[in-house]
Amino acid sequence: MIKDSFAAYLLLPLSNEYGESRTKKVLTSVGNAFKSSFFYGLLRAYLYRGYGVLSCGLTAFFNAVLGLFGKLCDKVMPVLENSFFFRFVHFIVSKKTVFLCILTAYPFTDLIIRKTAGVLAGPWDELYFFAMLLLLVFDFAYNHKGRKYVTSPLNIPVLIFLAVMFGCYFVVSPDRTIGFEGMRAVCEYIFWFYLVLKLCDSDEIAKDLCICLFVVLSIMALHGIYQYIVAAPMPASWVDHNEAGVRTRVYSILTSPNVLGGLFTLTIPIGVGLFLEETAKVKKALYGFFLLCMCAALVFTFSRGAWMGFMVAVIVFVLFYNPKLLAPVIILAVLAAFLVPEVGNRISYMLSADYIESSMNGGRLIRWIDGLKVWSYGKLTGVGLGHFGGAVAINHGMQYLVADEYMETFYMDNYYLKTMIETGVVGLIAFVFLMYQVFLNSVRAVKLSAEHKYLKIGIMSGLFGIIVHNLVENIFEVPLMSTEFWIFAAVLMSFWYRAAVNKKQTN
Numbered sequence: 001m002i003k004d005s006f007a008a009y010l011l012l013p014l015s016n017e018y019g020e021s022r023t024k025k026v027l028t029s030v031g032n033a034f035k036s037s038f039f040y041g042l043l044r045a046y047l048y049r050g051y052g053v054l055s056c057g058l059t060a061f062f063n064a065v066l067g068l069f070g071k072l073c074d075k076v077m078p079v080l081e082n083s084f085f086f087r088f089v090h091f092i093v094s095k096k097t098v099f100l101c102i103l104t105a106y107p108f109t110d111l112i113i114r115k116t117a118g119v120l121a122g123p124w125d126e127l128y129f130f131a132m133l134l135l136l137v138f139d140f141a142y143n144h145k146g147r148k149y150v151t152s153p154l155n156i157p158v159l160i161f162l163a164v165m166f167g168c169y170f171v172v173s174p175d176r177t178i179g180f181e182g183m184r185a186v187c188e189y190i191f192w193f194y195l196v197l198k199l200c201d202s203d204e205i206a207k208d209l210c211i212c213l214f215v216v217l218s219i220m221a222l223h224g225i226y227q228y229i230v231a232a233p234m235p236a237s238w239v240d241h242n243e244a245g246v247r248t249r250v251y252s253i254l255t256s257p258n259v260l261g262g263l264f265t266l267t268i269p270i271g272v273g274l275f276l277e278e279t280a281k282v283k284k285a286l287y288g289f290f291l292l293c294m295c296a297a298l299v300f301t302f303s304r305g306a307w308m309g310f311m312v313a314v315i316v317f318v319l320f321y322n323p324k325l326l327a328p329v330i331i332l333a334v335l336a337a338f339l340v341p342e343v344g345n346r347i348s349y350m351l352s353a354d355y356i357e358s359s360m361n362g363g364r365l366i367r368w369i370d371g372l373k374v375w376s377y378g379k380l381t382g383v384g385l386g387h388f389g390g391a392v393a394i395n396h397g398m399q400y401l402v403a404d405e406y407m408e409t410f411y412m413d414n415y416y417l418k419t420m421i422e423t424g425v426v427g428l429i430a431f432v433f434l435m436y437q438v439f440l441n442s443v444r445a446v447k448l449s450a451e452h453k454y455l456k457i458g459i460m461s462g463l464f465g466i467i468v469h470n471l472v473e474n475i476f477e478v479p480l481m482s483t484e485f486w487i488f489a490a491v492l493m494s495f496w497y498r499a500a501v502n503k504k505q506t507n
Helices: 006-019 022-035 038-049 053-080 084-094 096-104 106-116 124-142 155-171 176-199 203-229 257-277 281-301 304-321 323-339 341-350 353-359 364-375 391-395 415-448 453-469 479-506
Strands: 399-402 405-408
Touching: 084 096, 084 124, 096 106, 096 124, 096 176, 096 203, 096 479, 106 124, 106 203, 106 479, 124 176, 155 176, 155 415, 176 391, 176 479, 203 257, 203 281, 203 453, 203 479, 257 281, 257 304, 257 453, 257 479, 281 304, 304 323, 304 341, 304 453, 323 341, 341 353, 353 364, 364 399, 364 405, 364 415, 415 453, 415 479, 453 479
Parallel strands: none
Antiparallel strands: 399 405
16 A cells, blocks of 8 residues: 555655765765774763763762862861861751751751741752752761762763753853852752762661651641631632632642642652551551542642653652553542542633633644744753743843744643753753653662662552653752752662662672
8 A cells, every 4th residue: 555655656766865865875985984983882881871971970070079078178187177167067067867857858948948038948959959059068077988979870860951052052152140149940850869979878868858848848738738628818820710619729828739749649659659658557557547548639739730640650660660550540540530529620621612712712732833933042952041931031121022923931740841941952952862861760769679669669659640741740840859859869879879870789
């Protein structure tokens, strides 16, 4: 049938001509030369081994730096060991788990600081980052014997992404101030990955951070259920005027039910991991109870994007835990849509003609279409970081002339599309590559050792749920969500590092 088609009639002569052409010979020669090149060897080694060739140079460099710093500490520390400063700093270093938990409890930490810290409320997370950086320096100074540079297979992908964002800033920034602010919003919170990776140096600390997040979200889940019971007030824009049956959407102490839903998407799989690994009956029962509370609160956010991310996270978890449970889980999800009318109504409305019409009149669909129009003015490298589709652009009142009309910027409700508009195809490829590497190396961390297997599966599933959620929300635009994502990416990679070291030592 294909041979007799009109397409074959057109393409077969071209194919035959190409097969005998000089162009094919040139391209074949170039391809063979590339496969024999040193660069291809490095690229192949990196893509197939993940951790290895490209990171070896950095690892060697930082190990050398740490060695020199360790020698300096050996000379300085004996002089200071009897001082008050020495004892005070040693006490602070011994409590690093507490300081990591303060960061992990970001929703409450942010709320308390913003209500009490006055002018420090805005930059508190930046100041805390530098304080934790000092903590890392002192931690190494006290415990540097035999200590090596903590690496992971995510170090290079993260570095590549940061380099691309810096490059996009220098190449395309119509307004340097806005561009720098936009670059900061994209890149700043990723640096938590490197810091937490270095400080989370034991399985006990890693598990403590997981428990801390679980406790925080358990409290927020109870608060969310209370909000649903009393029908807490919400802005009318949170529900389409054609949509019926939604009394309220819960948001706890946050300002968005979508963000709360994203937090549950990350936390519930981690909680399931804690539940499966717990042996004490009372603790196991508590984990189970609060997991049910979180699931209920997730439903009450009525965030379809969070539901989508959560279902993907559940599927990933089940596939790695026991694939035989996949069919029952899917059946249970379908039953939930039928048994809970509000859930079924919200999903069915999304598939209706009314939703399409509403979405094309100020909703997601028209935003995506308009965003693509703006992207057409800078397909390769975008219109500039911070210049469209996010909080920075909105704060600066950015406008674009599209089809003889000025278009005011808006939230894209799709972080991938927002990235492509601001940084072009180059930035989108870098971001997708980074997210792919996060998931790929999460799988590697799970498979490398059997220790804390369920907890690692939970973290991996939660991270992937957030990656999917970003398809319909600007989740990484929220400092809270970006910070939590990279904290637990670092926690998972810290599991990988210790397992890799133990495996190397046993071999």
